[in-house]
Amino acid sequence: MTDKASNSSQGPTQETLQGARGLEAEIARAVIGQERVVHEVVLALLAAGHVLVEGVPGLGKTLLVRSLASAVRGGFNRVQFTPDLMPSDISGHIMFDMKTENFRVRKGPVFCNFLLADEINRSPAKTQSALLEAMQEQQVTIEGRTFPLIPPFLVLATQNPIEQEGTYPLPQAQLDRFLLKVFIDYPEEGDEQALVRQVTAGSVGDRLDTSAIRPLLQAEQIPRLQAHIANLQVDEQIVNYAVRIVRAAREWNGIEAGPGPRGPIALLRAARAEAFLQDRAFVMPDDIKAVAPAALRHRVRLSTDLEIEGYQPDEVLADLLNNIPAPRQ
Amino acid sequence: MDLTNLTVNLRPRNPWEGIDLGFSLAIQGFLQLWLLWMIGALPIFLILNLLLPVPLWLAGLLAWWCKPLYEPPLLYWLSRMVFAQPPGVGEVRKRWLGILGNQLLANLTWRRFSPARSFVMPVAVLEGLRGKPRLARVQVLSRQQHAAGWLTLAGLHFEIILELGLLILLVVLLPEELRSFELGEFLFEPSGWQQGLQQITGLLAMSVIAPFYVAAGFGLYLTRRSELEAWDIELGFRKMAGRLANRRHIAGLMLVLGTALLGFTGMERPLQAAELTPPEAKALIEAVMQDDDFGKRETQSHWRYVGQTEVDEDLGxxxxxxxxxxxxxxxxxxxxxxxxxxxxxxxxxxxxxxxxxxxxxxxxxxxxxxxxxxxxxAPVAVLGLDIRPESLPADVAGEALTLLERGEPRAALSLLYRGSLSVLVHHYRLKVPGSATEGECLELAQTVLGRSGMDYQTTLTRAWCRLAYGHDSPAPQRLEQLCHDWKRAYGQ
Structure with missing residues (x-):
């Protein structure tokens, strides 16, 4: 179901819109067999949100962010979170320059367009909150001086679901700041074969090759694109539907703590991006349903008995979505 | 051995009931039986495993082989218990060598292979028979008796299951972090300490099964003896005689009894068994069996309420x-x-x-x-739209065209979409849940609609969504076309 989005005079050009819609396919040329993940990361970029990725190491998370950065000509940095990582290691610090006899600001890796925060739960809460503050405020304070971050700014934080020893799990309030939580899993057999062939063909070592990615957009075009998407038509019934889903989740049997008001907001932001990628100028209930698992799975906490029985938030959310009546027109 | 002192109720039983009787005895005196078994087995187990320079697997095999060394005391204790005179464990220990007797060598060699070990054990241990008399007795007892072999086979299996169960339980209870071996390796290729653990669990399994095995064999033996020698009838007569003696009418009753027996057999005078030769006895038995009261076999099975068990309230x-x-x-x-x-x-x-x-x-x-x-x-409403056939006009497309001409495109499109859902639900029997969105309805429709119908439904849904959620009304010509295509798509 497609319907061309209208192009206002102050909005992005038709070429930019086409480029944005082609991002997924372009990134998928390098990141093979992870279509769902690529789709959701592009959604987060278009909705000006951040992504929490959960998956075992070695599934191409760095390659994904690099490919995204290449496709929009954005700056990319990667920070490996460790227990001894300090907030200033991310945000930067002021140092005394002996030559000029002046204090000089040395900006940290957070000053980029795409930041891969690898294994964010390996650092203590102080360091995590420094990054999360930057995500929320889009600015960084170093020794009392505030530096705005240049948009687009997307943080892709990763968590390893297996090794939980010596980690500092993100509290619910901080998880809420991520627009989407994405699961990355092993690719299918055919995809894995294609991936291995591509990585090993004529390359030395196992360096990540993103040279095949064509830049479809300029980083500076992204904020205008995000503004365009934020203005897509959302009917009152759709807002009502998103709110009903979240309110039902708070009372749902098996959910101990439901999403806060950021839940429906995240649903609508992501649904707008989904509608844009589906080449539509308005949001449909299908968009809400499509993004609901990724937008809500990290905002709900299951009851202890369901957790013991091995249920996942996705299963409970699927049950919930199957029982909430669709919007009435 | 005075049968009147028996604490078990002797009655005709089949072999399986005999085994059940043995199990009841074992449950009643399990602790004493288990202790007696351990007193015999534990020293031998320790000597074999700790003192003798033999591999652990061989020590285990020898401990298992020596079972006839540990079982006779259990039988001795049971034989006293059924006569309400259970000896103490110490007393049995003192008589240990006497109980084992001088048939130990035979029990540990060729008789070890006997599948009816627990059943024939009383012949040697309790009756003290040996040589040919023992053999003759065993032959008589074992005639048409297969339950003893099944008992041994089942006991062996239960022993293995119990031992494996104990081992697997230990492994499962071990935290993952401390478990440095696989279960299969632990069971089938055990290392030194693992073999030791297997020996201990094996001993425990044997000690639990042995009381039941010995008691079941004894139950079988009692049942068979009772069947062969009519112990239950003898007991019945004795009880009757005792009751009548109390009434000082024993002589009269004996007279009546004798007369009755004469009447049954048709003989003129009472005969003593000792005076009859086997052919005479056979002829006499056949004559008795021809009588209506004896010559038929009848089995009745029914439930009978026997009243509430009297409980002695005074517990002292x-x-x-x-x-x-x-x-x-x-x-x-x-x-x-x-x-x-x-x-x-x-x-x-x-x-x-x-x-x-x-x-x-x-x-x-x-x-x-x-x-x-x-x-x-059939649901009444989907997506909040009333889709009951009676809520729709007979000519949906015609009515939609009228609405369009009246300048109500939204009402016209809504009617077409409602009509299409109604056809899907009522005509095609499509199950559409209340939570289904427009896109999901379209996916469901794929299962029932043909290609042309699907094309129309897709166009209609797209137009409807654009109007409902995008607030963008399709061009009147397009709407008109949708109305005209309605009948072609749904044939209505």
Missing amino acids: LPWLFEWLVDVVQGFSRGFALLGEFLLWLAVGGLIVYLLVWFQRNRGLFGPGAEQTRRQRS
């Missing part, structure tokens, strides 16, 4: 304990009464519920039931 406890017992019993009786009341209440409630349900759903039964069921299974 101090008053405080008796009071506590009364209080606890009072509570349990009260709870039982309450439970019974609640049960009846639930039954009554269920009956009322069924009656009410039947009253409300009478339409589902009898004539016209099929139509009612169909009406009930």
Whole structure:
């Protein structure tokens, strides 16, 4: 179901819109067999949100962010979170320059367009909150001086679901700041074969090759694109539907703590991006349903008995979505 | 051995009931039997495993082989228990060598292979027979007896299951972090300490099964002896004689009994068994068996209420304990009464519920039931749109065109979409859940619609969504086309 989005005079050009819609396919040329993940990361970029990725190491998370950065000509940095990582290691610090006899600001890796925060739960809460503050405020304070971050700014934080020893799990309030939580899993057999062939063909070592990615957009075009998407038509019934889903989740049997008001907001932001990628100028209930698992799975906490029985938030959310009546027109 | 002192009820039993009798005996005296078995087995087990320079697997095999060394004391204790004279464990220990007897070598060599070991053990241990008399007795006892072999086979399996169960339980309870081996490796290729653990669990499994095995063999033996020698009849006569002696009418009864026997056999004078030769006895037995009262076999199975078991209330406890017992019993009786009341209440409630349900759903039964069921299974509204056929005009497309001409494009499109959903649900019997979105309805429609129908439904859904959520009305010509295509798509 497609319907061309209208192009206002102050909005992005038709070429930019086409480029944005082609991002997924372009990134998928390098990141093979992870279509769902690529789709959701592009959604987060278009909705000006951040992504929490959960998956075992070695599934191409760095390659994904690099490919995204290449496709929009954005700056990319990667920070490996460790227990001894300090907030200033991310945000930067002021140092005394002996030559000029002046204090000089040395900006940290957070000053980029795409930041891969690898294994964010390996650092203590102080360091995590420094990054999360930057995500929320889009600015960084170093020794009392505030530096705005240049948009687009997307943080892709990763968590390893297996090794939980010596980690500092993100509290619910901080998880809420991520627009989407994405699961990355092993690719299918055919995809894995294609991936291995591509990585090993004529390359030395196992360096990540993103040279095949064509830049479809300029980083500076992204904020205008995000503004365009934020203005897509959302009917009152759709807002009502998103709110009903979240309110039902708070009372749902098996959910101990439901999403806060950021839940429906995240649903609508992501649904707008989904509608844009589906080449539509308005949001449909299908968009809400499509993004609901990724937008809500990290905002709900299951009851202890369901957790013991091995249920996942996705299963409970699927049950919930199957029982909430669709919007009435 | 005075049969009148028997504590078990002797009656004709089949071999399986005999085994069951043995199990009851084993449960009754399990602790003493287990202790007696361990007193015999544990020293030998320790000597084999700790002192002798033999591999652990061989030590285990030898400990298992020496079972005839540990079992006779159990049989001795059981034989005294059934006559209400159970000896103490110490007393059995003192008589240990005497109980084992001088047939030990035979028991540990060729008789070890006998599948009826526990069944024939009483012949040597209790009757003290050896040589040919023993053999003759065993032959008589074993005639048509297969249960003893099954008992040994089942006991062996239970022993293995118990041992494996214990081992697997230990492994499962071990935290993952401490477990440095695989279960298969632990069971089939055990290392030194693992072999030791297997020996211990093996000993425990044997010690648990042995009392049941010996007692079941003894139960079988009692049943067989009772069957062969009519112990139950003898006991019956003895009880009758005792009762009549108390009434000082024994002589008269014996007279009556003798007369009765004469009457049954048709003989003129009572015969003594010792005076008869085997052919004479056979002829006499056949004559008796021809009588109506003896010459038929009849089996009756029915439940019979035997009344509540009399419980001796006077437990001989101090008053405080008796009071506590009364209080606890009072509570349990009260709870039982309450439970019974609640049960009846639930039954009554269920009956009322069924009656009410039947009253409300009478339409589902009898004539016209099929139509009612169909009406009930179809949803009334999908996506908030009323899709009942009666809520729609007979000519949906025509009515939509009229609405369009009146300048109401939204109403026209809404009617077309409602009509299409109604056709899908009522004509094609498509199950559309209340949570289904427009896109999901379209996916569901793929399962029932043909290509042209699907094309039309896709166009219609797209136009409807654009109007409903995008507030963008399609061009009138396009709407008109949708109205014209309606009949072609749905044939209505």
